[in-house]
Structures are given as C-alpha cells and as structure tokens.
Amino acid sequence: MTDETFRLALVNAGTGDPSSTALLGSRFAESLAAIASARGKAIAVSTVNLRELASDITTAITSQLTSPNLAKATDTLRQADGIVAAAPVYKAGPSGLFTSFFHVLDNDLLIGKPVVLAATAGTARHALVTDTEMRSMFAYLRTLIAPTSLFAAPEDWGDTALSMRIDRAARELMLLMESGFARRVKDESWGSYQHEFGSAGGTEIGIDLETDLMRLAAGGPAR
Amino acid sequence: MQFGIFSVSDITRDPVADRTPSEAERIDGIVQIANKAEEVGLDVFAIGEHHNPPFFSSAPTTLLAHIAATTKRLVLTTATTLITTNDPVRIAEEYAMLQHLSKGRMDLMIGRGNTAPVYPWFGQDIRQGLPLALEGYNLLHRLWREDVIDWEGKFRTPLQGFTSIPRPLDDVPPFVWHGSIRSPEIAEQAAFYGNGFFANNIFWPKEHYQRLIAFYRKRFAHYGHGTPEQAIVGLGGQAYIAKNSQDAKREFRPYFNEAPVYGNGPSLEDFTDMTPLTVGSPQEVIDKTLTFRESFGDYQRQLFLVDHAGLPLKTVLDQLELLGGEVVPVLRREIAARQAPGTPEAPTHASLVKAKYGDQPPRQPRPNANRGDNVTGGSPYQDTDPRLQANLPPMFPATAQEEK
Known part of the structure; x- marks a missing residue:
C-alpha cells in the first residue's frame, strides 16, 4: 500500500448553477476518489471552471x-495526471466555450494524458457527441482517451446505469494514470512530437542547435 | 540608450471623428511625425513594410531617404524590412543607397512578415518563411562585405561574380537588427553575426520574450562577440500619455476599443496589466518602461508605437511632445543611473567606422573602367584585391575563355 496522490483536473464547461455538466464532473471525481482510496491511493482534484475564463x-x-488566469488553468492541466473534460451539448456539439478553451492550449500540452470525456444534453439524441465530436479533438491533442465516455440526458439522472458507467470510466482513468503512460511518453519519446x-x-x-535551420542560421547552407 | 518611435503605417478609421484618413494624408503625416520626433529630441524613427491596404508603407527606403533630407540627427530604420519577400540583392542595394544619402544615419531591422498572402504575391511560400529569412540574411551579409560574390542557395537564382552597388558608405555595412517574436533560429542568427536582436514586446507575455532574449544573449557570447550583457537588444512598447492618468484613459479608450489586432478583445485595463502598453501620466509611462530593463537586462534601443489605431495627426504630434519633453529625458537620466557599467551603446555609423578603421581614413571604393560591355571584368574596384577573381556567368564567350 502506498499513499500516492494522483492529480485530477476537472474541466467544467457548464455555465449554470446548478449545472448538470458540473454535477457529472464532480460525480466522476467522487467515484475516482473512492476507487483510489480502496487501492490505498488518493486523488487531488483541481477544477477549471471555463465560465470564469470565458x-x-x-x-x-x-x-x-x-x-x-488562463496561464494558471494551463498549469493545472499540465500538472494533472488525468483529466475529466465535461461539456454541455449545444446544437449537436460540445459548447463553443469548451472547444475554444482547448483550441488555445499548446498542441503539445496534453500529449499522452489520460482523459475521460463527458457531456450532458437536454435530450438523449445527443448521446454520441462525446464519441463523434469530442474524441477527434482530443485525438488531435494526442491525449489517451479512456474507452468509456460519459453522457447524461435528463432521464439518465434517474437511472443507476449512469453511476455504473461513471464508476467504469473512473476505474479506466485510474488504471491509465497508474500506468504512468504520459510520463513515460515524455521521458522516452518527447522529441518525436x-x-x-x-x-x-x-x-x-x-x-x-543541431537542426538544419540552426546550421542555416549560423551561416551554413540551406538544405 | 536610444529612444524613438516605430510605425506600422496603418491607415485606420478615427473612431471618434468617424473618419478614415486618405493615403495622401497619412503619408504627409508620417513625414511630420518623423520630423517632430527629431524636434522633441528622440533618436530613432522606424517604419514598417506592408504590401496591402490598409497600410501605406510599401517603399520604406524612399520614405526614409526623404526624411533623411529633412532631418539632421535622427537615425532612420525599419520595423521591419521583409527579408522573406524582398530579394536580398535589392535590400543590399536600396539600403546602401539610403546609407549614403543619410550619411550613415540609418540601420535596418529585418523580419519575416506575418501577412500570408504577401508571400505568393512575391513568388514565395510562407511555409518556407524561416529558411527564406535565414538564407536571405546570410546572402545580404556577404553582399555588403565582399566586393565580388559567388553564391548559390535554395531560394534565389545563383550569383556569379556579382558586386552589389553602391558599396556601403565608408565600406562599413549598416548595422542590422533581427526582429522576431517566436523563433530561436532568428535569435541564433543575430547572435552568430553579432547583430542586434529586437523584440516587439507588444503582444505576448513577457516570459516569452525573456526566454528568447536570454537565448540570444547566451549565443552572442558563445560566438565570441562579448559577454551576454554586451549583446545588442532593442525593445518595442506602446504608450498613450496625458498629463494625468484619467485623461489618458478617457482619451485613448475609444481608439483602444476599436484598434486593429487587440480591439474588441481584452479591456484596456487588462491589456495594460498584461502587456507593455501604458495609458497614463508621464510618470506611469516612465515607471513601466523602467521595468523593461529589470525583465530583459540593460538594452540599447527603446521604440514606442504612437501613431496607430486611427489617432489623428495632431494627437500623435502632442504625444511626441509629451514623450520627448517629459518621459524620455527622465528615462535617460534614470537608466544612466541604473545601468551596469560597460553597457554598450547601440552601434552607429560613426562607432562602426571607428571600430573598423581606428584613426585611419575609411576606404572609398572607386570602380575600374567600363570594359565596353557595361561591366568591369574580374576586378570591380581600383583597390580590389588582385587575387580575387570574379566568376562571371558565361554570357560572353570571351569571358568564358579567359577563365580557362
């Protein structure tokens, strides 16, 4: 047993109060903390509320x-061992606030980081937004996306199946964080990105200093 | 330490008067602005280069040559000259001519330019911007230092037996600054040649410029040009000055709110907190500017942006009165008191002549006679080293045979 602490960054793009998006994110964080605790580990949650950064x-x-403030949020993500990224669905996609936040981050900020994608919507017809809309952006950012994504329409909040999926995704994130994948990518392969x-x-x-451009800068030939 | 102004040459609607100046008005205005800069005791005037509206400055050497004729003391320079879309040969020729006409009162800042369509208009590719800039300066550097060059590169037709005319004034090339906001390669090139490095210091957080400038200083020392502290650094900045802070904010806010680039974005207060922009009293501008040397080390040239965002000419001229009358004299005094001993001045033509020749008279190249085919053969100047043989392209069979 160790008392290792993993840092979870909870990115919440929900804008209401209360917000079902924030609720989904915090339910996930609670489940993750319980799973970590049972394994003799701990979770430190840092929440990035995008409303405050709009x-x-x-x-x-x-x-x-x-x-x-944006630099602080960037630091939070950079230092996180895992991320849960939760967005409300507007017009069949994650909110513009959510995607804009990830658009302004450096392309190499999140390489190899385990991420759980989460979305809430007013209707179950948006259920595939996490997998068809959000997954591609996180693939571009070279994150390690957990197999289970979370989606909650109003009726899901009365269904225990949502809790089961939350626990499943939390366990996936736990295992991905424990693997140390992001750190090992950084140690072994950072230069290849x-x-x-x-x-x-x-x-x-x-x-x-040993690139063709650097040699050109120092008076060498163009290649 | 030199103080001056730099203009991007934007022609922007005055949001208060709801009026856009004509190109003719702005071009007349910039000449008045440059003359005013000298009158109020500033040292440097710099003009940008653009090739599309709403800008007017496509031909910087023409403008600067005119200003050289109407001023006595002002150092004329650019911010920046596009080393990517201009032929380095034309840069060598035009700026050497400007150097002669201004009697050495000029230098040159080269940059890549960030307007994507300009590249294809001049037959270039923005994706090659960085190697273009690096190769272009490597060529320019030789054109000003070697009477005859043979050169072959990737981006321009080769040169054989080429002499760039006129040779630099007193055979001392203009001092060159490399402007960059993001590329360590440009900082490396500035350091390799012992040239100046200029950070426009307007948008990005200062940590970014600190990293680039620290790298440039380290590499300047690595290449044997002096200590890191002796590297030649220039910084941009921008200010709107009024007698008191409240008036400055009230007067500038409508221009800020609709300014190109940062208008309709951050608030004036946030932007002044996050960037070198100061909108306030002379003392506030002084205080903020004094923090620059704390962030970046002692430096040689400070340029302010004052004539942008649709500010009317009269306002800009009033700004220059305040900048030259109340801000810069205090900055000169305060910086002189704080600066580390041994901090070099920005090189000038006089200092470069002195460094090259000491007390000896400078070289004055005189061409050999026209052979009759409009070239001078292998030896362009009377004092050209006779061992140096131009390798002219074999346009003329006789020349090709002579070489054999």
Whole structure:
C-alpha cells in the first residue's frame, strides 16, 4: 500500500448553477476518489471552471494574449495526471466555450494524458457527441482517451446505469494514470512530437542547435 | 540608450471623428511625425513594410531617404524590412543607397512578415518563411562585405561574380537588427553575426520574450562577440500619455476599443496589466518602461508605437511632445543611473567606422573602367584585391575563355 496522490483536473464547461455538466464532473471525481482510496491511493482534484475564463479565452483567440488566469488553468492541466473534460451539448456539439478553451492550449500540452470525456444534453439524441465530436479533438491533442465516455440526458439522472458507467470510466482513468503512460511518453519519446519554443505551457524551452535551420542560421547552407 | 518611435503605417478609421484618413494624408503625416520626433529630441524613427491596404508603407527606403533630407540627427530604420519577400540583392542595394544619402544615419531591422498572402504575391511560400529569412540574411551579409560574390542557395537564382552597388558608405555595412517574436533560429542568427536582436514586446507575455532574449544573449557570447550583457537588444512598447492618468484613459479608450489586432478583445485595463502598453501620466509611462530593463537586462534601443489605431495627426504630434519633453529625458537620466557599467551603446555609423578603421581614413571604393560591355571584368574596384577573381556567368564567350 502506498499513499500516492494522483492529480485530477476537472474541466467544467457548464455555465449554470446548478449545472448538470458540473454535477457529472464532480460525480466522476467522487467515484475516482473512492476507487483510489480502496487501492490505498488518493486523488487531488483541481477544477477549471471555463465560465470564469470565458473572456480570457476569447482574448487569447482574438489577441494571442494569455491572461494570468488562463496561464494558471494551463498549469493545472499540465500538472494533472488525468483529466475529466465535461461539456454541455449545444446544437449537436460540445459548447463553443469548451472547444475554444482547448483550441488555445499548446498542441503539445496534453500529449499522452489520460482523459475521460463527458457531456450532458437536454435530450438523449445527443448521446454520441462525446464519441463523434469530442474524441477527434482530443485525438488531435494526442491525449489517451479512456474507452468509456460519459453522457447524461435528463432521464439518465434517474437511472443507476449512469453511476455504473461513471464508476467504469473512473476505474479506466485510474488504471491509465497508474500506468504512468504520459510520463513515460515524455521521458522516452518527447522529441518525436512537434514542439515550438515556449510551447507545452511555457515548459518547452530546450533548443536543439543541431537542426538544419540552426546550421542555416549560423551561416551554413540551406538544405 | 536610444529612444524613438516605430510605425506600422496603418491607415485606420478615427473612431471618434468617424473618419478614415486618405493615403495622401497619412503619408504627409508620417513625414511630420518623423520630423517632430527629431524636434522633441528622440533618436530613432522606424517604419514598417506592408504590401496591402490598409497600410501605406510599401517603399520604406524612399520614405526614409526623404526624411533623411529633412532631418539632421535622427537615425532612420525599419520595423521591419521583409527579408522573406524582398530579394536580398535589392535590400543590399536600396539600403546602401539610403546609407549614403543619410550619411550613415540609418540601420535596418529585418523580419519575416506575418501577412500570408504577401508571400505568393512575391513568388514565395510562407511555409518556407524561416529558411527564406535565414538564407536571405546570410546572402545580404556577404553582399555588403565582399566586393565580388559567388553564391548559390535554395531560394534565389545563383550569383556569379556579382558586386552589389553602391558599396556601403565608408565600406562599413549598416548595422542590422533581427526582429522576431517566436523563433530561436532568428535569435541564433543575430547572435552568430553579432547583430542586434529586437523584440516587439507588444503582444505576448513577457516570459516569452525573456526566454528568447536570454537565448540570444547566451549565443552572442558563445560566438565570441562579448559577454551576454554586451549583446545588442532593442525593445518595442506602446504608450498613450496625458498629463494625468484619467485623461489618458478617457482619451485613448475609444481608439483602444476599436484598434486593429487587440480591439474588441481584452479591456484596456487588462491589456495594460498584461502587456507593455501604458495609458497614463508621464510618470506611469516612465515607471513601466523602467521595468523593461529589470525583465530583459540593460538594452540599447527603446521604440514606442504612437501613431496607430486611427489617432489623428495632431494627437500623435502632442504625444511626441509629451514623450520627448517629459518621459524620455527622465528615462535617460534614470537608466544612466541604473545601468551596469560597460553597457554598450547601440552601434552607429560613426562607432562602426571607428571600430573598423581606428584613426585611419575609411576606404572609398572607386570602380575600374567600363570594359565596353557595361561591366568591369574580374576586378570591380581600383583597390580590389588582385587575387580575387570574379566568376562571371558565361554570357560572353570571351569571358568564358579567359577563365580557362
């Protein structure tokens, strides 16, 4: 038994209070904490409420300016061992606030991170949004997406099947976090992904001097 | 330490007067702005380069040559000259001419340019922007230092036996700054050649510029040009000044709110918190500007953006009175008191002549005679090293045979 603590970042794009999206995220976090506890481990949850970052996100999109609060949210995700990303469904897709937040993050911020996708909607007809809309963006970000996604329409809140799925997804995330996959990718294969100077939330500051472009910068021939 | 202004040459609707100036008005205005900059005691005037509306500055050397003729002291430069879509040969020729006409009162800042369609308009590809910029400067550097060059690269037709005319004034090339906001390769090139590095310092968080400038300083020392602290750094910044803070905010807010790039985005308060923009009293501008050297180390050139976002000419001229009259004199005094001993000044033509020749007279190249075919053969100047043989392209059979 260890008392290892895993950091969960809960990204909540719900805007209401109470919010069914926030509720789905926190139900997930509770389930994950229970599973961790039974294994002698602990979960530290950091919540990123996108409502509070709404104008910071649009500023980043229109003016390429990262506010201190947005930088803090970026740090939270960068330091997380696992992420649950929860969005309300608007017009057959995750909300623009949710997708915009991930659009302004560095492409290499979340490489290999285990993520559980979660969505809520007013009707069960949106049930595949997590898998058909959200999964592709997280694939682009090179995250490790848990097999089980979570979706809750109003009627699901009265059905124990939702709790079962939450527990299942939480266990998947637990196992993925325990595998240390993201850390090992970073240790063994980080250089094989595309990076920019200052990317990965400002941590990518290594500069390879042995590239063709660097040789050209120092007066060498173009290749 | 040099202080000056840089203009991107935007022609923007004045949101208060609801009026867009004509190109003619803005071009007349920029000449008045440059002359005012000299009158109020500033050191440097820089103009950008664009090739599409709503900008006017497509021909910076023409503008700068005119300003050189109407000023006495001002150093004229660019922010930036596009090293990607201009032929480096044309840059070498045009800026050497400007250097002669301004009697050395100029330098040059090169950058890549971020307007995607400009590249195809000039037959280039923005995806090759970085190697284009690097190769282009490598060529420009040689054109100004070698009487005759043979050159072959990836992006331009090869040069054989080529001499860029006129040779730089006193055979001392203009000082070059490399402007970059994100590429360590550009910082590396500036460091390799011992050139200046300019960070526009307007949008991104300062940590980003700190990383780039620190890298440039380290590599400048690595290539043997001096200590990291002796590297030549320039910074941008922007300010709107009024006698008191409330007036400054009230007057500038409508321009800020509709400014290209950051308008309709962050609030004026957030933007001034997050970026080098100051909107306030002279003392507030002084205080904020003094933090720059704490963030980036002692530096050589500070340029302010003052004539953008539709501000009317009269307002810009008033801004220059405040900048030159109340802000810069205090900054000069305060920075001189705080600066580390041994911090170099930005190179000028006089300092570069002195460094090259000491007390000896500078070289003044005089061409050899026209052979009759409009070229001078293998030896372009009377004092060209006779061992140097131009490898002219075999346009003329006689030339090709001579080489054998």
